[in-house]
Each structure stands twice: as structure tokens, then as C-alpha cells.
Amino acid sequence: MEASKQVIVSVWDHDKMSQNDFMGVVTLFLDELEPGYTYDEWFTLTSHVSSSAVDGDGDDDDAAAMGSAALGSIRLKLHYKEEEILPLEHYALFTKELRGHELAALQALAAVTKERHDVAYHLIRLYEGEGYDETVELLQALTVAEIESTPQATVLFRGNSIATKALDLYMQMVALPYLHATLGTLIQSIYSSSESAEVDPTRLESEAELEGNWARLKTYAATAVDEIFRSIDALPTTLQVVFESMREAVVARFPDDAVAPYTAVSGFLFLRLFCAAILGPKLFELAKDHPDASTSRTLTLISKTVQNLANLAEFGPKEPYMAPMNEFIQANIPRMKTFLTQASTVGEDFHAHDSLFIDAPRERAALVAHFVQSRAELEEYASGAAPADHAAALARMFPILDELEASRAAGVRPQIVSATSGASTAAAPTSSSSADGAGPSAPAASGELDPTLAKLQIEGEERKENMRKVLAIQGSLSKCDCKKSLASRDRIFVREGSMNKVSKGKMQARVFFLFSDMLVYGESKKVNSVAFKGMIPAAKMVVVDASAAPDLSPEQFRIINLVKKKTIDIHCGSVEDRDAWAHDCAVLSRRARGFNPLDEATQALADKILSLPCVEHTA
Known part of the structure; x- marks a missing residue:
């Protein structure tokens, strides 16, 4: 598919009573934009889409010169970004260095980059693609490294470090369903109410309103706190694991501070999640629209109250009008301490969030780009203020970056490995750009290519058809994160089918989609609608040989999900279907790890999950 050369912004005046009114368009030409630059400018609104670039300075003469009437101007803030992504195997050394040596290379980048939010975003997604245990x-x-380097508890996690950004983004990634279940009903009731909860006398026309307003505010605050405290069993366990290590590290670092272990946890769970969501419901998808002025004020007062309670602190002289709320805070401090202790203590029941769709090469490419963009600063840092471990990490990282840049410039094609011989061959460098988006290809290695791998050798029209198929599947899935990331240039559709997932002895009808890098399954609700139920990355999937699963029927095969540390049994329509599905899953699983046998740690984990020695299906 041909790449777009322009972005068209269409502006309409929304009208609830009649048709919406067209106000104009802005045409942005990509070849006129500087990659990596953020624009914040006024652009001319015209009556129709332009066929050539218009200077974005709001000058009406430009529009008139092209015969398009100028209808006004609009201020746009936009960021243009170009991504050049190599096949996953090219990032192996980069990923190893990034994750190794106590994250020294990452910490070096964090010391010089101004883009900590974006670095943290791609870092979290890279690790999440490997499984929630890695994240x-x-x-x-x-977080522990930041705690150990903080001089005093009062400034703990106050800056915008990689640690704070990463944990903040992770909470937004995995805790939204929990947040919605906890506060959704309360937020909607506040939105639907027209009554004020203002308690600042200087904002009221009459102090006679105070009594009723205080009653409403205390009721709202009590409801919010009660719902949060009741939600402890639904808090994602992965967050509890992180909070537990944080609390223990704070106790060890500041043994004389009795409050810091609580506020370290509440600084994330309340300041950056609960209270932030109360203050801005639309940003956390708790409401479709921003609140009006009265509702916003009510939410602000509730958020202030809950945050002070989470800080174990009363209102002081800066906000004297809130002093009547101190009795409520004092009464609930013991409950808050109990909740924060439970939130940072891992129990026996482990319930993780659903697996997310992660485009592994894209996340790695984005992080490489940050290292490349900061190369000059990193070199200066390495030769000057960098600690010895940071300098050593950068000395190892720079040649890796140079090799990746050379591969990108040469248009290296992906490496194909034969399932039969295990040998690999790389095609000669060629240009990676393609008008039809077909992308690079590679010859098969010597020997007969496995039929499953042969399905991955697509070009031209086949690649276009593959993208259409993946987009169609993406459109049919609901209740998942896949809307933004399922369709990928390098993701190839392999097969789909309606089968049964065996759970606790019961058959559950499911639709399965197998791609080159993952297995996705869901429940069919209606025509062209599938409710997402789960995903297993190929690299985290082990297909069990029938000899290690004697309890299965001939139509069934078993997969070990290394991410969620459990098995999934699939009942096919026939033995032939079972053989085909098991073969394809096994080949793609082995391909994802370079056709190497299970390493010692993975073998031990598979044995533990299976409760007997695991024998992998030999595709």
C-alpha cells in the first residue's frame, strides 16, 4: 500500500439539534515536515483539500493563490515521526546490552535525554512483550535503584525520572479496568448531579449553602474512600509485587521514617492513579467529556481530600476552609495504612492483567532511535561525568548502534532460518523502501523449507492481501489493546479456526487466530465480532508433545503459556486439524527463539507448570 503523503485535518462545528457545520480543512504535506520536530503554529483553514503545500503561517494569500477560499485559522500542535524498523533478529545484541549490566546503558541514556516519557513508554512495552514477569x-x-540513590525520604520519587515515568505508564497500561470498576459508578453519579459541593465561602454567594455542600462533599469523599478500600482484592498483583519491593527498600533506606513506606506507595497508587483519575476523568476514560466548571470543582475537592488522606496528612493553614475535613481524615488514617500495606503485600492469589499486543521490532527501533539521537550527548557523558559502569556500557553499546545504523542504511533484509537444518542465510543488502509496502524478502536456506515457514514467504499482492486480512481481524476484535498495534508490516497471518478451549473439564467455544509471532483467541459474539480473551507470544509458547500429555484425547493438543505460567488445552474438530495446528504453533514457537532448544531455565519452568518433565513437540 502506497504511503500517505499528506495529513488532512477536517474541522466541523458539532450541532446536537441539526447537521454539523463544515468549517474548513488544513492540508499538511509530510515532505514539508521535519521528522522529530514538534510544531505549534497557526494554519489556514480552506474550503477544500490543497494539492500542494501551504505555508503554515496563517497567510490568506497562500490559499487564495491556489483558488481555495480562506475560512479562518486554527492552531495545531503536531509531532511528525518517521520510523525505520529492521527485522527483530537485528536487535538481539542491542536488547541484550540494554537489559544487561544492571541497566547501565539505559541509566546512561536517562542521564542525558530530555525524552524520558517516550523512552519509558517504549521500554515498558518492550519488556511487556517478553511477559509481565519481565516488566x-x-x-x-x-524503583529500588532510585530509592537507594535518594538522599532523604521527603524528596522520594519527586522528579520525572525513568523510574517514575515507567511505573506511571505501567499503571495506566494495566490498571484501567481496575480503576473503572472502582470509581466508575461514583464519577458517573457526580457527572449526572447538578448540585454543588463547594465549601470555600469566598466562592459562594451565601454561606447558607455551606451545610448542604459539606454534607455532599463528605458523602462523595466517603464513597470514594470506601470503594477504594474495598477494591484491594482486584488490584493487579503485578503492581503489588512492585509496591512490595518499593516498601521494603524504603524501610531499609530510611529505617527511622515511619511514614515514608506508606507515602512511597501512595505517591504512585493515589497521586498518579486514583486522584489523577478523579481530577481528570476523561483522561482515564472514566467519562466521555471533560466536566463542566461546577463538576470539575467537586472532583477537585474530592481529589484533594483523598490525596491528603493518602499522604496521612491533615489540611493546614494554606487551605483553612478545608479544616472541617480533618476529622474525616483522622478517622480514616488507620484504614488507609491497612490498605497501603495490603497493596504492597503479595498474597497467595496471583491475578495478572491480560496480555497486551506488542510490536516487538517497533519498540526496539524506537529505543535505538533515542540512543542515536542522543549520541553526541552520550559520548560527552561517557568521557566526562559518567560513572565507570555507565561508560563501560556505552563503550559496548556504540558499536552495536553503528551496526544497526549501517544495516538500516543498507536496507538489510530479514534473516530466514530453515526448520529442517537450523542453518541461516541472509540476503544481500537491498533497499527497504517499497511502493506497495511489500517489504523485503529473503531466499530460503538450503534444504526443503518447512510448509509453515513457506507460508511466511509472501511478497507483492500476497503481502497486501495479508495486511487486509490482519486489518479485518483487528476490526473484528473487541475488549483488547489490539486496535492500535495488531496490524504490523511484519506480522503474517497463518491460520484461523473455531475450536474449543478446555477449561476445568468444560469446553469453551473460541475463535483462534495464529500469526507469525503470536496466537490470539476470543469468543465469537456475533458475525464479524470476537471478544478478545487472550494472547500468547510465539516466543513464550511451548507446544507439548503428546507423550507428555497422556490425558488428552486424539483431537487435543496442549500449549504452555510461559507468560501466565499455565497450560491451555485446545480441542480441534479432527485429528488432522489437531496435527496441523500443533505443527504450525510448534514451528512458529521454535522460530521465535531461533530454533534453539529450550534453555535450562525455560525447561525448568515448563516442567514446573506441567508438573512433569516437559517434552516439546518436534514440529
Whole structure:
């Protein structure tokens, strides 16, 4: 598919009573934009889409010169970004260095970059693609390192570090369903009410309103606190694991501070999640629209109250009108301490969030780009203020970056590995750009190519048809994060089918979609609508040989999900279907790890999950 050369912004005046009114369009030409630059400018609104670039300075003469009437101007803030992504295997050394040596290379980048939010975003998604256990270990390492380097508890997690950004983004990634279940009903009731909860006398026309307003505010605050305290069993366990390590590290670092272990946890769970969501419901998808002025004020007062309670602190002289709320805060401090202790204590029941769709090469490419963009600053840092471990990490990282840049410039094609021989061959460098989006290709290695791998050798019209198929599947899925990331240039559709997932002895009808890098399944609700139920990355999937699953029927096969540390049994329509599905899943699983046998740690984990020695299906 041909790449777009322009972005068209169409502006309409929304009218609830009649038709919406067209106000004009702005045409932005991509070849006129500087990659990596953020624009904040006024652009001319015209009556129709332009066929050539218009200077974005609001000058009506430009529009008139092209015969398009100028209808006004609009201020736009936009950021243009170009991404050049290599096949996943090219990032192996980069990923190893990034994750190794106690994250020294990452910490070096964090010391010089101004784009910590974007670095943290792609970092979290890279680790999440490897499984939630990997993400938890990353967050534990980052937060504990920051605690150990903080001189006093009063400034703990006050800055916008990689650690705070990463954990903040992770909470938004995994805790939204929990947040909605906890506060959704309360937020909607506040939105639907027209009554004020203002308690600042200087904002009221009459102090006679105070009594009723205080009653409403205390009721709202009590409801919010009660709902939060009751929600402890639904808090994602991965967050509890991170909070537990944080609390223990704070106790060890500041043994004489009795409050810091609580406020370290509440600084994330309340300041950055609960209270932030109360203050801005639309940003957390708790409401469709921003609140009006009266509702916004009510939410602000509730948020202030809950945040002070989470800080274990009363209102002081800066906000004397809130002093009547101190009795409520004092009464609930013991409950808050109990909740924060439970939120940072891992129990026996482990319930993780659903797996997310992650485009692994894209996340790695984005992080490489940050290292490349900061190369000059990193070199200066390495030769000057960098600690020895940071300098050593950068000395290892720079040649890796140079090799990746050379591969990108040369248009390297992906490496194809034969399932039969295990040998690999790389095609000669060629241009990676393609008008039809077909992308690079590679010859098969010597020997007969496995039929499953042969399905991945697509070009031209086949690649276009593959993208249409993936987009169609993406459109049919609901209740998942896939709307933004399922369709990927390198993701190839392999097969789909309606089968049964065996759960606790019961058959559950499911639709399965197998791609080159993952297995996705869901429940068919109606025609062209599938409710997402789960996803297993190919790299985290082990297909069990029938000899290690004697309890299965001939139509069934078993997959070990290394991410969620459990098995999934699939009942096919026939033995032939079972053979085909098991073969394809096994080949793609082995392909994802370079056709290497299970390493010692993975074998031990598979044995533990299976409760007997695991024998992998030999595709």
C-alpha cells in the first residue's frame, strides 16, 4: 500500500439539534515536515483539500493563490515521526546490552535525554512483550535503584525520572479496568448531579449553602474512600509485587521514617492513579467529556481530600476552609495504612492483567532511535561525568548502534532460518523502501523449507492481501489493546479456526487466530465480532508433545503459556486439524527463539507448570 503523503485535518462545528457545520480543512504535506520536530503554529483553514503545500503561517494569500477560499485559522500542535524498523533478529545484541549490566546503558541514556516519557513508554512495552514477569523485574530494579540513590525520604520519587515515568505508564497500561470498576459508578453519579459541593465561602454567594455542600462533599469523599478500600482484592498483583519491593527498600533506606513506606506507595497508587483519575476523568476514560466548571470543582475537592488522606496528612493553614475535613481524615488514617500495606503485600492469589499486543521490532527501533539521537550527548557523558559502569556500557553499546545504523542504511533484509537444518542465510543488502509496502524478502536456506515457514514467504499482492486480512481481524476484535498495534508490516497471518478451549473439564467455544509471532483467541459474539480473551507470544509458547500429555484425547493438543505460567488445552474438530495446528504453533514457537532448544531455565519452568518433565513437540 502506497504511503500517505499528506495529513488532512477536517474541522466541523458539532450541532446536537441539526447537521454539523463544515468549517474548513488544513492540508499538511509530510515532505514539508521535519521528522522529530514538534510544531505549534497557526494554519489556514480552506474550503477544500490543497494539492500542494501551504505555508503554515496563517497567510490568506497562500490559499487564495491556489483558488481555495480562506475560512479562518486554527492552531495545531503536531509531532511528525518517521520510523525505520529492521527485522527483530537485528536487535538481539542491542536488547541484550540494554537489559544487561544492571541497566547501565539505559541509566546512561536517562542521564542525558530530555525524552524520558517516550523512552519509558517504549521500554515498558518492550519488556511487556517478553511477559509481565519481565516488566515487574524492570520496575523493581528501576524503583529500588532510585530509592537507594535518594538522599532523604521527603524528596522520594519527586522528579520525572525513568523510574517514575515507567511505573506511571505501567499503571495506566494495566490498571484501567481496575480503576473503572472502582470509581466508575461514583464519577458517573457526580457527572449526572447538578448540585454543588463547594465549601470555600469566598466562592459562594451565601454561606447558607455551606451545610448542604459539606454534607455532599463528605458523602462523595466517603464513597470514594470506601470503594477504594474495598477494591484491594482486584488490584493487579503485578503492581503489588512492585509496591512490595518499593516498601521494603524504603524501610531499609530510611529505617527511622515511619511514614515514608506508606507515602512511597501512595505517591504512585493515589497521586498518579486514583486522584489523577478523579481530577481528570476523561483522561482515564472514566467519562466521555471533560466536566463542566461546577463538576470539575467537586472532583477537585474530592481529589484533594483523598490525596491528603493518602499522604496521612491533615489540611493546614494554606487551605483553612478545608479544616472541617480533618476529622474525616483522622478517622480514616488507620484504614488507609491497612490498605497501603495490603497493596504492597503479595498474597497467595496471583491475578495478572491480560496480555497486551506488542510490536516487538517497533519498540526496539524506537529505543535505538533515542540512543542515536542522543549520541553526541552520550559520548560527552561517557568521557566526562559518567560513572565507570555507565561508560563501560556505552563503550559496548556504540558499536552495536553503528551496526544497526549501517544495516538500516543498507536496507538489510530479514534473516530466514530453515526448520529442517537450523542453518541461516541472509540476503544481500537491498533497499527497504517499497511502493506497495511489500517489504523485503529473503531466499530460503538450503534444504526443503518447512510448509509453515513457506507460508511466511509472501511478497507483492500476497503481502497486501495479508495486511487486509490482519486489518479485518483487528476490526473484528473487541475488549483488547489490539486496535492500535495488531496490524504490523511484519506480522503474517497463518491460520484461523473455531475450536474449543478446555477449561476445568468444560469446553469453551473460541475463535483462534495464529500469526507469525503470536496466537490470539476470543469468543465469537456475533458475525464479524470476537471478544478478545487472550494472547500468547510465539516466543513464550511451548507446544507439548503428546507423550507428555497422556490425558488428552486424539483431537487435543496442549500449549504452555510461559507468560501466565499455565497450560491451555485446545480441542480441534479432527485429528488432522489437531496435527496441523500443533505443527504450525510448534514451528512458529521454535522460530521465535531461533530454533534453539529450550534453555535450562525455560525447561525448568515448563516442567514446573506441567508438573512433569516437559517434552516439546518436534514440529
